[in-house]
Amino acid sequence: MKISGICLIILVCAVALVPGVVAQNVDNTGNGYTVHPAYNLNLPSAIHPMSSGMITLGESDYYFRYVSPGTTAVVPDLNWGDTADSLTLSISTPNGSLGPFNDASDGIDNARIYLHISNPSGLPSGIWEFRIYGEQVSGSQSYTFTV
Numbered sequence: 001m002k003i004s005g006i007c008l009i010i011l012v013c014a015v016a017l018v019p020g021v022v023a024q025n026v027d028n029t030g031n032g033y034t035v036h037p038a039y040n041l042n043l044p045s046a047i048h049p050m051s052s053g054m055i056t057l058g059e060s061d062y063y064f065r066y067v068s069p070g071t072t073a074v075v076p077d078l079n080w081g082d083t084a085d086s087l088t089l090s091i092s093t094p095n096g097s098l099g100p101f102n103d104a105s106d107g108i109d110n111a112r113i114y115l116h117i118s119n120p121s122g123l124p125s126g127i128w129e130f131r132i133y134g135e136q137v138s139g140s141q142s143y144t145f146t147v
């Protein structure tokens, strides 16, 4: 009884601490954007079509998304699953650029860049460009990307 009570306290503390860690901002450009890790979100994957690709050292892959007026958040998710390789994500919006972001930008070293970019008064509408870059890749690295 005593041990399970201690376990419960530890568990409650752990749960209470996690959001504080992942909610930290990783970038703020001064253009009204807020960028923070997206691990605390649970989005249905069905509304975010997934692309998969293959990248080599020094190569760039580009993805584009039309952001319609009134959109308040986009959630790019780049996942390559191998921490020995390093990919970066740079974003060009209609009024500026964000990044480059790397694995650590979302607070967790896990071969994934998972970000929540938001502006409650609306993100700039138009074509957003997402550039995936093979910063450190041995051979080739497969990945998936959704936004």
Ligand SMILES: [Ca+2]
Residues within 6 Å of the ligand: 102, 103, 104, 105, 106, 107, 108, 109, 110, 111, 112, 113, 114
């Ligand atoms: Ca990461």
